[in-house]
Every structure is written in structure tokens, then in C-alpha cells.
Amino acid sequence: MDMQIDTALKRARGYWFIDGFTEMAAGGLIVILAGILLLSGYAPRASFAGWFLSVTSEIAIAKLVGILAAILILWWLKDHFTYPRTGFVRGKQVTATQVLVIIRNVILFLFLPILALLAAALLTASARNVLASMPAWFPVGLGLIWGGAYLLGGEWMGLLRFRLLAVMMVLAGIAIGVWQFAIGLPTFPSNIQSGIFQPIVLETINRTLISLGFLILISGVILMISGLVTFLRYQKENPTPYTEES
Amino acid sequence: MSGSLQNLSGLDRVIHEPARLMLVALLSSVESADFLFLLKESGLTKGNLSVHLSRLEEAGYLRADKTFQGKIPHTEYSLTAKGRTAFNEYRKKLDPIIRRRH
Numbered sequence: 001m002d003m004q005i006d007t008a009l010k011r012a013r014g015y016w017f018i019d020g021f022t023e024m025a026a027g028g029l030i031v032i033l034a035g036i037l038l039l040s041g042y043a044p045r046a047s048f049a050g051w052f053l054s055v056t057s058e059i060a061i062a063k064l065v066g067i068l069a070a071i072l073i074l075w076w077l078k079d080h081f082t083y084p085r086t087g088f089v090r091g092k093q094v095t096a097t098q099v100l101v102i103i104r105n106v107i108l109f110l111f112l113p114i115l116a117l118l119a120a121a122l123l124t125a126s127a128r129n130v131l132a133s134m135p136a137w138f139p140v141g142l143g144l145i146w147g148g149a150y151l152l153g154g155e156w157m158g159l160l161r162f163r164l165l166a167v168m169m170v171l172a173g174i175a176i177g178v179w180q181f182a183i184g185l186p187t188f189p190s191n192i193q194s195g196i197f198q199p200i201v202l203e204t205i206n207r208t209l210i211s212l213g214f215l216i217l218i219s220g221v222i223l224m225i226s227g228l229v230t231f232l233r234y235q236k237e238n239p240t241p242y243t244e245e246s
Numbered sequence: 247m248s249g250s251l252q253n254l255s256g257l258d259r260v261i262h263e264p265a266r267l268m269l270v271a272l273l274s275s276v277e278s279a280d281f282l283f284l285l286k287e288s289g290l291t292k293g294n295l296s297v298h299l300s301r302l303e304e305a306g307y308l309r310a311d312k313t314f315q316g317k318i319p320h321t322e323y324s325l326t327a328k329g330r331t332a333f334n335e336y337r338k339k340l341d342p343i344i345r346r347r348h
Contacts, residue, residue, distance in 0.1 A: 004264075004267075004268065004271075005267065005271045005337065008268050008271035008272045008287070009271055009272075009274065009275045010275075011272070011287060012271075012272045012273070012274075012275045012276045012279070012287070013275045013276075015276070015283070083280075083282075086282065086283060086286050087279065087280050087281070087282030087283025087284070087285070087286055087287075088279065088280040088282070088283060088320075088322070089276050089278075089279045089280075089283050090276060090277040090278045090279070090322065090324075091276055091277060092275070092276060092277050093277060242282055242286075
């Protein structure tokens, strides 16, 4: 009986993903962001600071506009397609405390380790080597974190396909890491304190961004395909809106 | 009688009925849901579902908010604070019984 309760809880939690629209919208947005990142990574630049500002502002605008557009499109699609077929569910509202906890965890488990590594790289030779190999290990690490998030989310909502997404994200991260390693990693000088903006450091940052761009791109495409398959299955199972006779 | 079996006799009868338990479980992880969602997920007939929803509403575990979407009536169901507490209590009581039986 406890198993049935658990299944019911998970089904209600995962209802937002029942039709595949959410994955397709998120995947589309992620592909656009990856496109901006990759185009910026390969574009010629006059100065690092100017380029960095340009990329971050473009991504911020794309995120803001993209998220708003995705919400409106999802709202319309669900209202006209999903709710008439399988009903309406209003998800639990996220409280300000929960948002703060999420932000805290992202800072603690993602940004702080990277910043600590960058700081340590300026001080020790071994950390410098780790920084030099960042284009290879960063996508592997991020793929693992991303895969873990899919796995946990999938278990929480009872979505088995998220296990496959998790495996694919980990494999994508490893593949990009191997690719970056295979084309050769930058060799750092023994002393980089003299200038953080020297070419070798900028090359490392640039290649890490390109790795990140490809990982995000693959993630977006995987999500879109997963969403499309889910949508086709949902449409097959629920071809017409519910009526009294159906 | 062992402690766990005494717990069994103290289970909330309103929630303990399988169909109602399913409905309460579905509603416990969302803010609210409409009749169609509950109908599809529970697999009950419309008549049966209405009866069970009414029973939960009478017990004060459920609130029904009736609105109109154009000319079509639309009812959203949500658990009340009393309903959420009752469901959590029910799970707390059930958990040791299931553990002891396995």
C-alpha cells in the first residue's frame, strides 16, 4: 500500500512533464544559449573584458526573454492541449526560503569549488596543472553533476526516462572531456601571477567555454528529443480531448 | 495486542479506504487538481469519484473551488490543512506496521 501511495505522489509531482512540452521548451532554450556561447567562443575579440561583458549580457538577455517566452508558450500549449485531455494540476508554489536554499546549494557545490580551484591555481604548481586541464575535466564534472540532478529529479517524480537522460549527460561530458584532452591541453608557465590575462590563461578559459557550449548544446538536443518522444506517446494515448462519452 | 496492531485499529477510516487514499495521495503533492486529472489518475468511474470526493469534503479534508472557464464549470480540489495533517498522520501510523510485517 505504501508503494501505491508513493507512486501516486510521484505521478502528481511529475505531471508537469507528462506531455513532453516542458522538455522541448527547456531543450530549445538551452540550444539557443549554447549557440550564443559557441558563437562567442569562436568569434574574434578585441579585448577579453569587452568580450566577456558582451557574452554575459547576451546570455542574460536570452535567458530572460527565453524563459518568459517559454512560460507563455507552455501555458498556451498546456491550456489548449494537455488540460482538456488529462486534466489540470496546479503545482505547489515554491517559497522564498526554498529558492534561497537552491541558490545556496548552487553556490556551495558548483561555483565555490571552481573559484577555489582558480584561486589555488595562482599559488601552487599542481593546481596550475589542474587549471590547465580545465577544458577536459570541467565538462566531465558538469556532466556528472547534471546527470546526478536528472537522476534525483527522475526518482522524485517517478520519471524513468530521466535515468536515460542522466546516463546520456554523463556520457556527453566524458566525450567532450576526452575530445579536449585528445586535441592537447594548454601548458601553463611556472608563474602566472604576472598577468591573469596572458594568452595561455585566456586560451584555457576560451576552450572551457567551448566545452561548456558543446555540453549545453548536447543537453538541449537530448531534452528536445526526449520531449518529442514523450509528446508522441502522450498524443497516441490521449488522441482527443476528454468528453462525457470517451 | 502488539503496539503496531493497535496502531492499525487507530488508522483514519476516511483515508484508509483505498480509493480515497489514492485521491489524498495525489492531492498531497500538488496545490490543487481538477476532476479530470483525478478521474484519469485514479481510474475510478465518475460516479464513484464524486462520492469519494464528497466524503473527503464532508470530513473537512478537501476543499472544492468551483469556477467557470467560459461557460464550462471547472472544479479544482485541494487538501485542507486538516487533510494534509490527517494524511501525514496516516502515513506515520502505517509505516511501522508495514515495517513490522516485512
